[in-house]
Amino acid sequence: MxxxxxxxxxxxxxxxxxxxxxxxxxxxxxxxxxxxxxxxxxxxxxxxxxxxxxxxxxxxxxxxxxxxxxxxxxxxxxxxxxxxxxxxxxxxxxxxxxxxxxxxxxxxxxxxxxxxxxxxxxxxxxxxxxxxxxxxxxxxSLRSDSSAPSALTLGGGTDAQVQVLDPKQRKTARIQQIAQDAQTAYNAIMAKPEGLLPACTVLNKPRVKAVEKALPTVRQLCVRLFGSEKVTPQFWQLYFETAAEDDFHAGRQPGGPGHENWKPDFEYLLRESVIAKLADRALSEAA
CATH class of the missing domain: 1.10.10.10 (Winged helix-like DNA-binding domain superfamily/Winged helix DNA-binding domain)
Known part of the structure; x- marks a missing residue:
């Protein structure tokens, strides 16, 4: 009833x-x-x-x-x-x-x-x-491997746990986890030796901030791809696989005059304009 x-x-x-x-x-x-x-x-x-x-x-x-x-x-x-x-x-x-x-x-x-x-x-x-x-x-937690009622599991599935005490800490921990997922996917697909770009070895504040700034666009794409705003490691894998197929964004095509030695890096590929451009191209081709 x-x-x-x-x-x-x-x-x-x-x-x-x-x-x-x-x-x-x-x-x-x-x-x-x-x-x-x-x-x-x-x-x-x-x-x-x-x-x-x-x-x-x-x-x-x-x-x-x-x-x-x-x-x-x-x-x-x-x-x-x-x-x-x-x-x-x-x-x-x-x-x-x-x-x-x-x-x-x-x-x-x-x-x-x-x-x-x-x-x-x-x-x-x-x-x-x-x-x-x-x-x-x-x-x-954004990750599926959370294991404690009052903790977020961080570090890509390790046993390291951080007590979350207030909303600001929760938000920081969630963004940090998303950034770690992005770093892992980037290094596995785009960075040397698998790719041609420099590895993201240090996930410092500017890089985490770059991930945070990209989230509005990323969440829209997650809704389009998966039907949910939840940002998962699968999104980053798909995104960087798309970037790896593009000669310029993968570092195979040199920059313009005066920038022949320039190559994209982790922060550049996290720009909302770059994410949107690559997504538009991939989704258009898929259609």
């Missing part, structure tokens, strides 16, 4: 929520109406599609992708009870105030959590995931 649920104003500015595509956000809100009073629902894409998008041209596979997107951002968690699969809206108890709750589905617990792939971080991070909406503590 569908229920009336509440949406807090903080929902819209939650970093976890903003990482999701608009349709996944709508699906997330719709789930609240059909979850039982424990925040649980059957993990059936067909059922969810029938309940939330009954008159829309959206397939069950589309719904499943959106559910996986919510899971990857720790907004829901999948779990099993017997041979049946369920989903749980993380942070439900703090988000929904229910006077006389009734339960339709088996309760969620970490012991019942279904084995998830690496794209689904553990429950308990962030404004929605940690069960304390509205307190500003959104600890979701």
């Amino acid at each position: 569908a229920r009336i649920r509440s949406i807090k104003p903080e929902f819209w500015s939650s970093e976890q929520v903003m990482e999701c595509s608009p349709m996944a956000r709508l699906l997330f809100i719709g789930l609240w109406n059909f979850c039982d009073d424990g925040g649980n629902h059957v993990a059936s894409a067909k059922t969810v599609k029938a309940e939330i998008f009954p008159g829309d041209d959206i397939s069950s596979s589309d719904v499943q992708r959106m559910l996986d997107e919510l899971s990857s951002n720790s907004l829901i968690a999948f779990y099993a009870n017997g041979d049946k699969q369920y989903l749980h809206v993380t942070g439900w108890r703090k988000h929904q105030k229910i006077d006389r709750p009734t339960y339709k589905h088996p309760p969620f617990s970490d012991d019942a959590r279904r084995g998830l792939d690496e794209a689904s971080p553990p429950e308990g991070k962030g404004e929605e995931g940690r069960g304390e909406e509205g307190n500003g503590e959104d600890l979701s």
Whole structure:
């Protein structure tokens, strides 16, 4: 039975929520109406599609992708009870105030959590995931290998962890991770010995700032390519592979008169104008 649920104003500015595509956000809100009073629902894409998008041209596979997107951002968690699969809206108890709750589905617990792939971080991070909406503590990570409820895993999948205490630190850590992903892809594809360009060996403040300045354009491209603003290592791999196919941006074609020895570098390839130009060319050719 569908229920009336509440949406807090903080929902819209939650970093976890903003990482999701608009349709996944709508699906997330719709789930609240059909979850039982424990925040649980059957993990059936067909059922969810029938309940939330009954008159829309959206397939069950589309719904499943959106559910996986919510899971990857720790907004829901999948779990099993017997041979049946369920989903749980993380942070439900703090988000929904229910006077006389009734339960339709088996309760969620970490012991019942279904084995998830690496794209689904553990429950308990962030404004929605940690069960304390509205307190500003959104600890979701851009990477899929986060492993601690109160920490962001940095360093490209190493065990190094940094406690995140406030929004400014969270933002800094997220941008640092995006920059590390860009550095890794650039060095693997564009830099010597694989390519012809100088390696990015030091990820200093100017280089991290260059990544940050490029994010508006990068996020638009991620929506176009993947249906989500989330900036993943896959984007940087695709971008630098595109740059490597271009003679000038790969360093195979010299610059103009007086700049014959000039070659692009990490910062140059992170200019929004360069990213947009290469993306326009690649997408036009693909079309």
